[in-house]
Amino acid sequence: MKADILLTDCRLATMVAGGEAYGAIEDGALLIADGQILWAGPRSELPAHEAAETEQLGGRWVTPGLIDCHTHLVFGGDRSGEFEQRLNGATYEEIARAGGGIVSTMAATRAASEDELYASAVARLEGLKATGVTTVEIKSGYGLDHDSELKMLRVARRIGREAGVRVRTSYLGLHAVPPEHRPQRAAYVDKAVDDFLPAAAAEGLVDAVDAYCEPIAFSGEEVSRLFEKARALGLPVKLHADQLSDGGGAALAAKYGALSADHVEHTSEGGVQAMAAAGVVAVLLPGAFLMLRETTPPPVDMFRRHAVDMAVATDCNPGTSPVASMTAAINLACVQFRLTPEEALAGATRHAAKALGLSDEIGTIEAGKAADLAVWDVTRPAELAYWLGKPLLARRMLGGAWS
Incomplete structure (x- = not known):
């Protein structure tokens, strides 16, 4: 040998x-x-x-090597100023009215060049690599127009070529409605489904398709349109599901045979059973739970009882989870969600690989x-x-x- x-x-x-x-x-x-x-x-x-x-x-x-299977690593600017404003008493609504929130990240991402986005993302990546990460998933979703969404995905691909880490990309086509399309929401969904995604797929930029299913974001019907297009293009799907309410996101993810349903704090037992039957991984995101000061944890005992694999990820993003440490995510999953250390490490290795469709290669x-x-x-x-x-x-x- x-x-x-x-x-x-x-x-x-x-x-x-x-x-x-x-x-x-x-x-x-x-x-x-x-x-x-x-x-x-x-x-x-x-x-x-x-x-x-x-x-x-x-x-x-x-x-x-640890696997961070849910990140928004590529984005322009940051929102530390908004974080400070909130701690000084400003409300989310006041910040949003002043042009903050996801709109500020969208504006900064659109304005940034590919080189600028790459440099800032690689700086954040160093924290992940220093905590053992060798594979990272990176989503689009902050550009919210054709050119900017593809720009984000090109940067993610470049990170995989040049930054010493394996990268899987997710086209997060339905993340938020940009301000210019709020009066014509349906027109934005049409573009995200029928224009942005096919263009990104044709350029070889997409490994999976993602969406945010929540009353404040996109409906099950809108997400289904995106997932049907993904299916037609031969791309797997995943879903931000049941983070703030039980909107049936987990069951929707199961219906489409999703790789994962992520957040899942409010998933019902019926949703858990659907995930189990379809082999959908539950991706737990304790950083967002911490930063949003949530009080309803994911139904970990139900996931155990129905043998749903649980992955753990940082959800590294500028608004709700500025976390760039995989070992911190592992610790928070244990402290906040009561995972055992072995479960949390499996969540950052074996189950995270499954959540990316890479069980045969890594984990x-x-x-x-x-x-x-x-x-x-x-x-x-x-x-x-x-x-x-x-x-x-x-x-x-x-x-x-x-x-």
């Missing part, structure tokens, strides 16, 4: 389901060839091999998967959920290369 790298003197949290907690191997070894895991297991069972390079990891824990440490790894200065995997703000990452590998 010929390998490029042998990693040894390490403990593996393989995150393979069905065995030891965390899929743990206390004295492990890894053989890596051509950017993939060739073999992983106990060092005592290491097969005969020829490795061009051997590295000892000093007994450190190794996990799959666990096993033969045939990409050699995307995170090496940690911890004594047990639970520390990844325990510490808030402490640097824990020792090294990070993407496709068999340290980065």
Whole structure:
């Protein structure tokens, strides 16, 4: 067995389901060839091999590279000023009337060049990479016109080529209605469905299609139009669902065989059952829950009871979740939603991979998967959920290369 790298003197949290907690191997070894895991297991069972390079990891824990499966990483400007205004007593309505909220992000995103959007997104990405992230999903949804939506997706693709991380893109076609279209809402939906999406897909910019289904956003009927177009283009879908109310978003996601339903704080048991039957992942977003000071957590016990996989993500965005740390998201998922540390780490690895349709490629440490790894200065995997703000990452590998 010929390998490029042998990693040894390490403990593996393989995150393979069905065995030891965390899929743990206390004295492990890894053989890596051509950017993939060739073999992983106990060092005592290491097969005969020829490795061009051997590295000892000093007994450190190794996990799959973490996966942030829900972000809005690309946007112009920020809304820290609005954050300060709210804490000084201004209401969301007052801020919105003054041109704030998503309108301010839309304006800044439209005004920014691709290079400017790339530079600001990569700066935020550094926080994710420093907390073990090797794959990130990036949505459009702040441009809200043809050119700006495609611009955002082009920047996301560039990040995947140049910034040392795997990227999956989502066209968030129905996120908000831009001010110029408020009197003609239906006309905007027509453009988002029949113009923006086909153009982005034709340019190869779209891996999945997303929408925001909520009374303050878009209806089930409007979302269905978008999802039917996605289906015609052969693209998978996902949905911001039941964040502020039970609007049947989870059931709608299940109807279309969505990869995931995200937020899901107000999902009913019927919605949970529909997700379970369709294999839809519940993506939990504790950063937004924290920043919005919500009080109704997702129905985690129901997800457990109906065997719905739960992913965890940062929801990194300028308005409701300015979170650029994956380990912080893991901690908040445990503290706020009562996930166990093992559930939260599975949510940032194995289940996050499923939420992106990438279970065959990433998310666990096993033969045939990409050699995307995170090496940690911890004594047990639970520390990844325990510490808030402490640097824990020792090294990070993407496709068999340290980065």
